[in-house]
Amino acid sequence: MDGDRPSKILIVDDHSENRKLLASIITKHTDHQIVTASGGKAVLEHIEDERPDIILLDIMMPEMDGFQLAKILKAKEKTRDIPIIFITALDSEEDKVKAFEYGGIDYIIKPFNHREVLSRVNAHLVAKRHLEQITEFNETIRYELSISRQIQKNFISLKELHDGGLSVYTRYIPKEEISGDIYDVIKVGDGKFLCFIADITGHGIPAALYTMMLKSSLEKQIRNPEVPLSPSGVLLELNKELCETLIPGFFITAFLMIVDLNTMRCVYANAAHPAPLFYRASTGEFVTLPVRSTILGVKKSLEIAEESISLEQTDKILLYTDGITEMTGDDSRILGENSLREIFASNSAASGNELLDKMMGDILAHSADKTWDDDVTLMEIEFSPKE
Structure with missing residues (x-):
């Protein structure tokens, strides 16, 4: 000895x-x-x-x-x-x-x-x-992770937002101390808002570090006058930077939309992210916003398509990460987009925090062990015209 x-x-x-x-x-x-x-x-x-x-x-x-x-x-x-x-x-x-x-x-x-x-x-x-x-x-490690979680929690601080005719409600649950999910809503003009959600490969420390890098990069691109303030323009610039910084094996899915309450119109682009769900209040119709391009951070040369949709008062859009739809049930089946749409529809009479609380309860009820299998983010956005 x-x-x-x-x-x-x-x-x-x-x-x-x-x-x-x-x-x-x-x-x-x-x-x-x-x-x-x-x-x-x-x-x-x-x-x-x-x-x-x-x-x-x-x-x-x-x-x-x-x-x-x-x-x-x-x-x-x-x-x-x-x-x-x-x-x-x-x-x-x-x-x-x-x-x-x-x-x-x-x-x-x-x-x-x-x-x-x-x-x-x-x-x-x-x-x-x-x-x-x-x-x-x-x-x-546990102590440092708890500090890291608090830092990330402060970094991803949006819980609820009301600005003009835009209302945003969120639920964010990391599987571990820290998460690979990130989301934000940024005001980019009078009555104009950029809404963003992304998911980095995996979870834990590496994914969490990339979320902070991604948020900083997003804010930088928005402030850059040489970058077109459009969903595809911002995502393309993010992709260029991610290709330089992500290590092999990591990639990012992202959905970005710009809402204009002056025209009540939303323009969006999707980089391989789960398609958001759109609820048209006047007709009771539920549709997906499925325009998808490839993942970010792998190929420098990308084409990212844009699509737009008109908005009406009390319409709702639901953004989420795949920790929701890939949750495994007792029968080993994942929840899936169709079941999520049904949960959204069955609770659509509610709004805001009440809607998300009911949805989270129904989603968790599907889980085999009543716990979350992955990082989970849910963002519900409601609209009314700018006065």
Whole structure:
């Protein structure tokens, strides 16, 4: 164990000769600190103050045997992670199995070989330290992910928007701490709004980093006077930049539309993103907006088509990511666009947050385990003419 910090080893045995023998074996070859106890009662009185790195535990002891002590220690939050090596004269298969069932990590039979005891103790101490390092690393990652989630949450801050005749409501649920979905609504003129939703391959840290890059790039393209302020113009410029920055294996789907409340018209373009659903309030008709081009970030040379649709008061458009339509049900079937349209239609009498709450409940009811399989974003947009 050269180079390792000394460990604290607790030896529990009702015979002082056995305690002394084990202590001498360990201290002769290591710098480990030895603590001894003659029984379970003494251990329970002091173990939280004298927390050992490992316990060498006899089984046959008066008042409280080793199995009983192990059961108590494994039931306590502060002691359940302390490794226990049983050292005993009991050699039956039943006792060995029982020892492991009560939380032991090893079983040494008396009389024992000195080198074997030392090797087993050292091996388990090394394993414990590796586990502690992994646990510490995981705690650091969890903390950093929680901070990253808050940063991304602030970055993707739109929950609800009311501006002139435009009302926007959103639901955003990352599968992990951070997400590969991104959305935004940006005012680009008097009564004109750019609405954007995108999904980066996968989820987790890489996808989340790309969402922040994509949002910054989007804002840059909108401010650039040389970039046509049109859905296809903005998406084409985004694609050029993404082709330079995305690593192989990553790509982005996106839908972008520009709403003009002065003319009550919407122009849109779709780069391989799930087709939004449009509800015409005056007729009760539900249609998709399916004009699709290819994904972004793979080919520099693209053609992105545009389409337009007229808007009427109380019309609704539903934008979403594929975490919605690809949710798997009890029968292993995905929800799909048709079922989403039915859910949208069945709740269309509601609006805003009430509509989204009802839809999210119906969508989640489809899930086999009632959890989200992927990052989920839902954005509902309602219109009325600019006054």
